[in-house]
Amino acid sequence: MLFQVGGQGTRPTFFEMAAAQQLPASLRAALSYSLGVFAMRRPFLHKVLDYEDEFFALLMLVLETHSLRTADASFAESLYGLRRRAVEIIPEKHTSLKESNDRMHLSGLRKKQKILSVAFMVILPYIRSKLHSIYNREREARLQASLWAHDDTRLGDTDYLLDRREISPVSDGDMVVEESSLMQAKRKIMAVIGACYPSIHATNEGLSFAYQLLYLLDATRFYSPSLHALGVQVSRATGQELMDAASRISRIRSREIERLRGPPWLKAFQRILLSCIYTSLDYAQTGLIAAVFFFKMMEWWYQSAEERMSAPTVYPPPLPPPPPKVAEEGIPLPSDKSLCPLCSQKRVSPSVLAASGFVFCYTCICKYITQYKRCPITLIPATVEQVRRLFHDF
Structure with a gap:
């Protein structure tokens, strides 16, 4: 699988390099999410999630080693059609000391550069992830300590019990003292890491940003x-290089198959095993990217289904209740709806009685309810608190 973002010449664009650099982090996030979804149905996968850093480092070690061995590129760089080249400075002859006409020559990676590339791409991210988790734990511990700092009695009792448990040699003898010293040393190391990690992280991010900015401005390659530090440049792979890489892979594999030793049944078993490994490595790039898209599609599908199932059911609004009937002994309604039923005049400061829904003059209805405690039309019991002023006369 090969993606070409664009650009001319052998120098990759900034966007190609950024995409290749961000791919491992995106791949790890997708794999963690996928394992988390499967762990909900298969609890034994929680053990894999507990060792997420080690699992992903081992996976990337296999992929990066195979990619550097066969394509002279990292896993992400080979996916985008990029190759790593060793930079060699060749001095020009017949030049004066003041003039520097040295030219740079790009060649294939040496074995040492491949090993160091694996260390930079696998081991350093693993160490960085561990340091980040230690820093997060130390920060949470400091936050909890600051939240409980006002409770001196509780903290004092806890520290006293902790010290007695770690230092007292009565229960377990010298083993407890040794364990206590190891715990104290470990705690000090954690505290040093928690204090130094922000500076280390800021320095690393600052250098990375500076190099990326210079690369974007074409000030460095x-x-x-x-x-x-490795003396390695990344360039685009040509068609001839892709063909040479394919032939080199076939030669390496045929050489490995020829080196098989043992009885015929063992050779056959080893040949089948190598064929399975080669097939897995050949389709690792395509399979991983397809798995990412597949799980993201499944996430969208199930999220949409859950939203549809959890969406509240919209029912039609209920019919309004029937209007109250006029009592036989109540005041009859006037033919003109704009008149007050009590004074038979045009309503002044119209107000509705909430108990029945009829509209009167404010002063008329208040006087009537104060005296009779009921609606004058329906004879429904009412109070003055149920009178509501209207700002629009119907």
Whole structure:
């Protein structure tokens, strides 16, 4: 699978390099989400989630090693059609000391550069992830300590019990003292990491940003400090290089198959096993990207289904209740609806009686209810608190 973002020449664009750099983080997030979904139905997968850093580092170690061995590129770079090249400075002859006409020559990666590339792409991210988790734990511990700082008695009792449990040699003898010293040393190391990690992280991010900005402005050909430290540049792969890589892979695999030793049944078993491994590695890129798209599609599908199921059912509005009937002994309604039933005049400060819904003059209805405690038309019991002023006369 090969994606070409664009651009001319062998120098990749900034967007190609950024996409290749961000792919492992996106892949890890997708795999973590997928394992989390499966762990809801298969609880034994929680053990894999407990060792998420180790699991992903092992996976990337296999992928990066295979990609550097066969394509001279990382897993993400090979996906975008990029290749790593060793930078060699060749001095020009017949030049004066004041003039520097040295030119740069790009060649294939050496074995040492491949090993260091794997270390920069797998081991350093793993260490960074562990340091980040330690820093988060230390920060949460400090926050909790600051929240309980006002309770001196509780903290004092806790510290006293902790000290007695760690230092007292009565129960377990010298083993407890040794364990206590190890715990104290570990706690100090954690505190040092929690204090130093922000500076280390800020320095790393600042250097990465500076290199990316210089790469964007075409001031350097190294996209990151790690590439500069390795003396490696990333360039686009040509069609001939892709063909050479395919033939090199076939030669490496045929050589490995020829080296098989043992009885015929063992050779056959090893050959089948190698074929399965080769097929898995050949389709690893396509399979992982397809799995990411598949799980994101399933997430959208189930999220849409849950939204449809959890959406409240919209029922039609209920019919309004029938209007109250005029009592036989009540005041009859006037033919003109704008007149007050009590004074038979045009309503002044119209007000509705909530108990029955009829509209009167404010003063008329208040006087009547104060005296009779009921609606004058329906004879329904009412109070003055049920009189509501209207700002529009119907």
